[in-house]
Amino acid sequence: MSEFFRFYGGVHPKQEKLASKVAIASAPLLERYTVPLQMHIGAPAKLVVQKDSKVLRGQLLAEAGGFVSARIHSPTSGIIKEVTTCLGVTGTQWPAVIIESDGEDAPADPLTPIPDWQEADPTVLLKRIGEAGIVGMGGASFPTQVKLSPPPDKPIDTLVINGVECEPCLTADHRLMLENPEQIIKGILIVARILGVKNIFLGIEKNKPDAVELMSEKAKGTPIQVCPLEVRYPQGAEKQLIYALTKRKVPSGGLPMAIGCVVQNIASACAIADAVIDGTPLYERVTTVTGTPLIAPGNWHFRVGTLYEDAVRLAGGVNEDPAKIISGGPMMGLSVYSLQIPITKNCSGILLLSPSEVNQYQSKSCIRCGRCNDTCPMQLMPGILSIQIENERFELAETWHVLDCMECGCCSYVCPAGRPLVQHMRRAKTEVIARRQATAAAVKKNS
Amino acid sequence: MQALLILLGTGLLIGLAIGLVVKFFGAESDPLLDAINELMPGANCGACGFPGCGSYAAAMVKQTAKPGACPSMSEETIQKICRLLGVSEEKRERKVAVVFCSGDDEKATRRAFYNGVNNCRDAMQVAAGAKTCTYGCLGLGACARACPFGAIEITPKHLAVVHPDLCQACGKCVQTCPKKLIRLVPASAPIHVFCSSPDKGALKRSACKGACIGCRKCVNNAGENQMRMNGFLAVVNYGDPPPAELAKVCPTGALRSNIPQPKSATLSDGGKNV
Numbered sequence: 001m002s003e004f005f006r007f008y009g010g011v012h013p014k015q016e017k018l019a020s021k022v023a024i025a026s027a028p029l030l031e032r033y034t035v036p037l038q039m040h041i042g043a044p045a046k047l048v049v050q051k052d053s054k055v056l057r058g059q060l061l062a063e064a065g066g067f068v069s070a071r072i073h074s075p076t077s078g079i080i081k082e083v084t085t086c087l088g089v090t091g092t093q094w095p096a097v098i099i100e101s102d103g104e105d106a107p108a109d110p111l112t113p114i115p116d117w118q119e120a121d122p123t124v125l126l127k128r129i130g131e132a133g134i135v136g137m138g139g140a141s142f143p144t145q146v147k148l149s150p151p152p153d154k155p156i157d158t159l160v161i162n163g164v165e166c167e168p169c170l171t172a173d174h175r176l177m178l179e180n181p182e183q184i185i186k187g188i189l190i191v192a193r194i195l196g197v198k199n200i201f202l203g204i205e206k207n208k209p210d211a212v213e214l215m216s217e218k219a220k221g222t223p224i225q226v227c228p229l230e231v232r233y234p235q236g237a238e239k240q241l242i243y244a245l246t247k248r249k250v251p252s253g254g255l256p257m258a259i260g261c262v263v264q265n266i267a268s269a270c271a272i273a274d275a276v277i278d279g280t281p282l283y284e285r286v287t288t289v290t291g292t293p294l295i296a297p298g299n300w301h302f303r304v305g306t307l308y309e310d311a312v313r314l315a316g317g318v319n320e321d322p323a324k325i326i327s328g329g330p331m332m333g334l335s336v337y338s339l340q341i342p343i344t345k346n347c348s349g350i351l352l353l354s355p356s357e358v359n360q361y362q363s364k365s366c367i368r369c370g371r372c373n374d375t376c377p378m379q380l381m382p383g384i385l386s387i388q389i390e391n392e393r394f395e396l397a398e399t400w401h402v403l404d405c406m407e408c409g410c411c412s413y414v415c416p417a418g419r420p421l422v423q424h425m426r427r428a429k430t431e432v433i434a435r436r437q438a439t440a441a442a443v444k445k446n447s
Numbered sequence: 448m449q450a451l452l453i454l455l456g457t458g459l460l461i462g463l464a465i466g467l468v469v470k471f472f473g474a475e476s477d478p479l480l481d482a483i484n485e486l487m488p489g490a491n492c493g494a495c496g497f498p499g500c501g502s503y504a505a506a507m508v509k510q511t512a513k514p515g516a517c518p519s520m521s522e523e524t525i526q527k528i529c530r531l532l533g534v535s536e537e538k539r540e541r542k543v544a545v546v547f548c549s550g551d552d553e554k555a556t557r558r559a560f561y562n563g564v565n566n567c568r569d570a571m572q573v574a575a576g577a578k579t580c581t582y583g584c585l586g587l588g589a590c591a592r593a594c595p596f597g598a599i600e601i602t603p604k605h606l607a608v609v610h611p612d613l614c615q616a617c618g619k620c621v622q623t624c625p626k627k628l629i630r631l632v633p634a635s636a637p638i639h640v641f642c643s644s645p646d647k648g649a650l651k652r653s654a655c656k657g658a659c660i661g662c663r664k665c666v667n668n669a670g671e672n673q674m675r676m677n678g679f680l681a682v683v684n685y686g687d688p689p690p691a692e693l694a695k696v697c698p699t700g701a702l703r704s705n706i707p708q709p710k711s712a713t714l715s716d717g718g719k720n721v
Contacts, residue, residue, distance in 0.1 A: 091574025337558050337559035363564075420563050427569045427572065
């Protein structure tokens with residue numbers, strides 16, 4: 001590829017991909033799993049099993065609770081011990097079920113496999129994705145079935161597959177590409193069949209040459225174009241990836257479907273292939289457990305509902321007390337204060353940072369250096385915005401497109417004054433959205 | 448001399464012109480409105496439901512609003528306005544805001560260190576704050592900054608406290624608190640339960656030494672209907688509040704009177720780097 005794939009702004013954080021050479025292992029069966037009922041964006045799933053009832057691996061636990069929602073399946077066979085709440089990554093309590101494993105791991109009847117997916121009706125394939133409870137596994141956890149059913153007035157002509165993994169430290173997608181390329185290719189072709197597109201790009205950052213080589217070889221004879229991308233964070237962000245590959249710009253406040261694109265993560269593609277070809281619902285994912293305090297960082301196939309505590313134990317435990325625990329990658333992950341949190345469908349990594357790696361910032365005044373403007377991939381002005389937000393001028397922040405902020409963290413990363421810019425943006429986004437909802441409710445009430 | 452004459456002459460002419468313009472084209476001023484405007488507190492807090500004191504005064508003169516909607520006006524002023532407007536006055540009860548939490552740094556435990564924007568509403572978005580009790584006061588002063596009357600203080604132990612003598616019950620803090628800990632209650636109520644956690648007693652006790660553990664001692668010792676239990680939380684019936692002496696029975700000190708303390712710390716350093 002001689003083309004120069006890039007986007008505006010971005011930063012080059014240290015890669016620290018400790019587990020990139022560690023093959024994906026299968027996590028041993030645990031005694032109990034805490035399965036949250038909200039592992040996706042949208043309505044929480046509705047529980048369909050009762051307390052003390054017996055469930056089998058892959059059995060339906062909860063039905064989708066609305067149009068934007070996803071099914072949840074049992075990670076193992078056992079007994080529903082309790083219908084309760086558990087601590088979520090947001091620090092709030094999530095509804096959850098606790099399954100006590102019977103040690104047999106007996107599978108339930110799988111969904112009917114569709115081996116002839118190349119000829120199958122796209123609606124059948126789409127229905128299967130919904131039945132298997134697949135959500136975007138890159139982090140946003142948007143129900144895939146909804147993403148793949150664009151409204152008829154938005155024709156889709158391009159499918160972009162995200163194998164970038166631009167977050168430092170994480171290696172789950174990289175390993176998955178090296179170890180299961182055939183299934184990923186099949187998954188991509190299934191998605192392409194559902195959308196009826198011929199234009200398929202698979203973006204991979206150049207720091208994974210082995211994955212680029214392998215995927216290019218496996219993609220021979222298919223319409224998939226493997227594109228090695230410049231190493232620059234956030235290359236894997238939806239809008240940046242689309243721009244780098246197709247030079248199309250998603251309009252402000254719009255979705256990729258507005259410019260005829262759909263983006264899928266490679267882990268989701270793999271899960272789609274599993275669901276369609278083998279009939280396996282989504283109850284397992286590859287998660288990286290990494291960080292310098294860990295004795296043996298690595299990548300594992302974890303079942304959903306595995307507590308972080310068990311994952312850390314699997315990685316050999318810690319040789320020093322971590323100062324920070326992050327769910328996800330270091331740039332966009334959420335910091336959590338407990339290991340009693342279950343792994344969800346969108347948990348791509350668990351990162352532990354040692355005290356020497358964690359900086360306690362003293363936020364100072366903005367010095368108007370403008371470095372945040374140069375790095376913001378959405379071309380916002382984070383520094384000036386943050387000053388307005390500090391003074392609670394949310395209307396102004398709204399007119400300055402604060403809602404376009406994707407919280408990638410580039411501005412905070414480069415800020416020499418150590419300002420918590422992303423936190424300001426996050427606050428403004430919630431306030432603006434709350435205000436819009438209040439206005440909409442008032443308009444509805446008056447009409 | 449010539450210059451002085453020109454200056455005086457021009458001054459006189461302009462003065463005359465202005466006087467004539469005011470006499471023939473001047474806006475009619477309502478002496479009633481002016482008198483009421485004089486009596487308004489002038490904080491423009493918006494608690495009456497109007498954009499500011501001026502528009503509320505105008506609405507009262509037009510008889511579209513009643514005196515008494517302003518929470519920061521004294522009884523005496525309301526009576527004066529009623530007399531000016533010639534309407535009968537309505538009795539109303541003075542209210543104050545109370546932060547229903549006892550969890551200062553001494554009593555409440557923390558589960559994490561928070562290093563970020565010094566505002567409760569921002570801290571709330573990072574795993575719901577650093578306190579073990581997810582219902583407790585974060586002590587970063589969002590309410591204190593929202594208060595137009597400077598009635599809320601963040602104590603050096605990082606707990607928001609309302610000074611009842613300064614509070615005008617405008618309700619701005621009630622809307623600002625991300626934990627919904629502040630409510631407006633009658634100022635005459637002698638004691639309050641300073642806890643808002645619906646958790647079980649043992650759980651609350653482990654998170655905060657000042658929590659209401661739901662032991663029911665106050666409910667059993669109070670007069671009929673003066674207090675009741677709401678789950679694991681004792682609640683004062685503000686229609687018929689119990690006497691201040693009841694605070695003695697509370698083992699944790701969650702039930703106590705809202706004694707106005709002198710202002711002890713400036714707001715600017717409230718909650719920094721906790």
